[in-house]
Amino acid sequence: MMDVNIVIKDREGVMHKVIAPTDMAMNLMEVCKSYELPVEGICGGMAMCASCQCYILSNHDLPKMQDEEEAMLSEAFYVEDNSRLGCQINITSALEGLLVELAPES
Amino acid sequence: MIKTDILIIGAGPTGLFTVFEAGLLKLRCHLIDALPHPGGQCSELYPKKPIYDIPGLPEILAGDLTKNLLEQGKQFEPGFTLGERAETIEKQEDGSFIVTTNKGTKHHAPIVAIAGGLGSFEPRKPLIDNITDFEDKGVEYFIKDPEVYRNKRVVISGGGDSALDWSIFLADIASEVTLVHRRNEFRGALDSVERVQELKLLGKINIITPAEVTALEGFNKIESVVVTKGDEKIRLRADHFIPLFGLSPKLGPIGNWGLEIEKNAIKVDTLDYQTNIAGIFAIGDVNTYEGKLKLILCGFHEATLMCQSAYKILNPNKKLVLKYTTVSGINGFDGTRKEAPKAVVKAIV
Numbered sequence: 001m002m003d004v005n006i007v008i009k010d011r012e013g014v015m016h017k018v019i020a021p022t023d024m025a026m027n028l029m030e031v032c033k034s035y036e037l038p039v040e041g042i043c044g045g046m047a048m049c050a051s052c053q054c055y056i057l058s059n060h061d062l063p064k065m066q067d068e069e070e071a072m073l074s075e076a077f078y079v080e081d082n083s084r085l086g087c088q089i090n091i092t093s094a095l096e097g098l099l100v101e102l103a104p105e106s
Numbered sequence: 107m108i109k110t111d112i113l114i115i116g117a118g119p120t121g122l123f124t125v126f127e128a129g130l131l132k133l134r135c136h137l138i139d140a141l142p143h144p145g146g147q148c149s150e151l152y153p154k155k156p157i158y159d160i161p162g163l164p165e166i167l168a169g170d171l172t173k174n175l176l177e178q179g180k181q182f183e184p185g186f187t188l189g190e191r192a193e194t195i196e197k198q199e200d201g202s203f204i205v206t207t208n209k210g211t212k213h214h215a216p217i218v219a220i221a222g223g224l225g226s227f228e229p230r231k232p233l234i235d236n237i238t239d240f241e242d243k244g245v246e247y248f249i250k251d252p253e254v255y256r257n258k259r260v261v262i263s264g265g266g267d268s269a270l271d272w273s274i275f276l277a278d279i280a281s282e283v284t285l286v287h288r289r290n291e292f293r294g295a296l297d298s299v300e301r302v303q304e305l306k307l308l309g310k311i312n313i314i315t316p317a318e319v320t321a322l323e324g325f326n327k328i329e330s331v332v333v334t335k336g337d338e339k340i341r342l343r344a345d346h347f348i349p350l351f352g353l354s355p356k357l358g359p360i361g362n363w364g365l366e367i368e369k370n371a372i373k374v375d376t377l378d379y380q381t382n383i384a385g386i387f388a389i390g391d392v393n394t395y396e397g398k399l400k401l402i403l404c405g406f407h408e409a410t411l412m413c414q415s416a417y418k419i420l421n422p423n424k425k426l427v428l429k430y431t432t433v434s435g436i437n438g439f440d441g442t443r444k445e446a447p448k449a450v451v452k453a454i455v
Contacts, residue, residue, distance in 0.1 A: 043147075
């Protein structure tokens with residue numbers, strides 16, 4: 001079992017260093033919720049609400065975007081080139097040192 | 107004025123199951139929901155998705171769960187005020203409540219059960235500066251009466267099923283339909299996408315992609331919209347602009363009812379899920395307490411306990427004993443009765 005260190009910048013610019021387990025089938029949205037960061041995750045992780053949208057600030061090799069995520073981001077607001085849905089990013093050892101910023105709420 | 111025993115705000119799974127549990131105690135329910143149909147998130151967000159953690163149902167589509175819950179409660183004849191949002195609450199001298207919706211419908215009940223999930227679903231508004239100035243003056247987030255668009259020039263934006271479906275529907279009614287989407291690909295049922303393609307070839311729908319509506323112009327009402335496509339700005343004459351970017355839940359006016367709110371949820375006593383205001387309960391995803399889990403099955407449990415407490419408030423001097431449906435059957439308000447067939451015991455001689 002291995003944990004990874006992730007830094008999450010919230011909407012006020014405050015950095016949160018969190019430790020995320022790789023063996024709990026968690027995704028980034030769920031990690032945010034487990035640390036009580038202001039991420040709603042309304043649809044529960046179905047890539048259907050974009051409330052967990054975040055910007056990837058570090059150079060990590062992330063899992064490729066699937067159709068559902070791409071479609072949701074094509075309709076969401078405040079989307080940038082580095083936007084991803086946290087719920088579609090599973091926590092793996094490849095994410096060690098990841099730096100993300102929460103996108104504004106819409 | 108609509109009168110009932112328990113006024114339920116929110117017609118999602120928890121609200122719908124409350125009808126059944128209340129009915130067993132001979133209490134009548136009426137439900138208010140901002141959406142035009144019952145089911146809440148289950149029907150709005152994921153009707154075709156399976157749920158695997160409803161006890162006794164190894165797999166059920168969210169839409170089917172809604173259908174089953176309506177069927178389960180139907181003999182208790184619930185009333186519905188749909189497509190209206192509960193706006194204000196006034197406590198009466200006798201302790202009962204009058205809840206009024208945004209359309210002015212009044213409901214009177216001694217018990218209010220807020221089963222509002224994550225809140226009422228409000229349209230997600232695109233980030234156009236003056237969009238609110240044109241609301242109901244050409245900007246509509248829902249299509250209520252398609253006839254409004256007859257022989258009008260309509261611009262729709264969005265890339266999902268509702269944008270596609272309404273473009274198809276209005277192609278025969280409006281004089282001009284333009285569909286604007288940020289990407290070239292649309293997310294929707296394959297046949298809708300194909301139909302839009304056909305209508306485009308027939309010249310009945312004008313599609314502009316990848317593009318965005320970035321400005322609205324007009325005096326008192328919309329006269330044109332500006333579509334930005336790359337570096338190009340296109341000004342389209344338009345009578346209506348319909349942005350269809352889905353719905354997002356907001357706690358909304360309930361947040362101003364004087365209830366104790368913590369992290370966008372209503373604090374309750376786990377004894378019976380009553381809020382800080384006696385007679386107002388909060389059940390399902392809308393409430394919070396130590397150890398809270400936002401699960402449908404927890405909402406069912408909360409609804410059941412809440413109904414027992416509501417009964418005791420309404421009938422303070424009556425003894426209440428838990429009845430099992432298998433033993434007692436179900437007596438509907440509609441005169442129907444369901445009961446287990448009597449087992450006949452015969453001696454074999």
